[in-house]
Amino acid sequence: MQLADALYSQGFGTRRYCRALIESGRVALHGRGPAPHTVREPGQEVDEEGLVLRVEGQDWPFQRKAYLMLHKPAGTECSQRPRAHPSIYSLLPAPLRQRPVRGGTPGVQAAGRLDQDTTGLLLLSDDGQFLHRMSSPRHHVPKRYRVWTRHPVDTRQTDALRAGVVLDDDPGPVAAAACEALAERVLDLTLTQGKYHQVKRMLAAVGNRVERLHRVQIGALALPDDLAPGQWRWLDAEQLRLAGTAALP
Structure with missing residues (x-):
């Protein structure tokens, strides 16, 4: 691969700017x-x-495909065209x-x-097959949530x-793959369907x-303990494998 193509x-x-x-x-x-x-030959x-x-003085590891995790903070939208809050994409460097x-x-x-007020682990990529596999309800990738409730959980x-x-808009029942009360008003809830506002509606x-x-x-x-809200990092091969592993708590 030529250097200009790698940069692009x-x-x-x-391509002109990279050259x-x-x-x-x-x-x-x-x-x-x-x-x-330094290399001056594109x-x-x-x-x-x-x-x-x-x-320009900043190191960038070459990635044929980009796979990363983001700790989504509250008050951000998962949209390229946010309406009321900053976009999660504004947290990423320009090359991504x-x-x-x-x-x-x-x-x-x-x-x-994730809703604008929901926080936590979010995966991003430019690999269309990976995005489909991780988000499609047909693949049943479990996603675990910590839920704080208004009323005590019994x-x-x-x-x-x-x-x-x-x-209200589903003909059949929707079930949690796992559910455990951690405290009077705190739940651990695992879902595999990924319906709109599913946790809140359930x-x-x-x-x-x-x-x-x-x-x-x-x-x-x-979600790593040392990844603060708003921070991102590359997924390594093991983390990528774990993301697609159907492990329940």
Whole structure:
């Protein structure tokens, strides 16, 4: 792969702009091999394996496909065109928002959505197959939530959530894959369907109300304790495997 193509594929701008970055001496290479060194030839061949681009002083590991996690903070929308709150995409660096995607919207996209007041683990990628697998109800990827409720939770409610409740626009009952009361007003709830406002509607169906909602796990991948609200990081191979593993609490 030529250096200009590698830079373009990572979202650093148009092909013309990437060539200009290289020719002006603002791109260096490091990773495997020699120490970081500036390259001014856009057509130089580069090895993708272990490649790290240093663009205007900032290191960027080459990723053929982007897979990342974000700790979504409250008061943000999972939309490219937010209506009332900042977009989660504003929390990401420009290259991730600009990665070229053939036949689709540029940049990484969220695998499903969380409401503006919901916090916690969110996965993003520019891999369409991965996004579909993680968000489609047909694949039944479990998602675990911590739920704080307005009223005390009793066994009648937890039993009903596990057995299945009827929502106003669904013909059949919708059941939690797992449900456990952690405190008087705190639930651990695992779902596999991913319906619109599902947690809030299920709690309403058993006579309670969600006061706060936080997603703690997708598949067998838990939100790291050291990832603060608003922060993101790349998924490594093991984390990517865990995200697609159907592990229940």
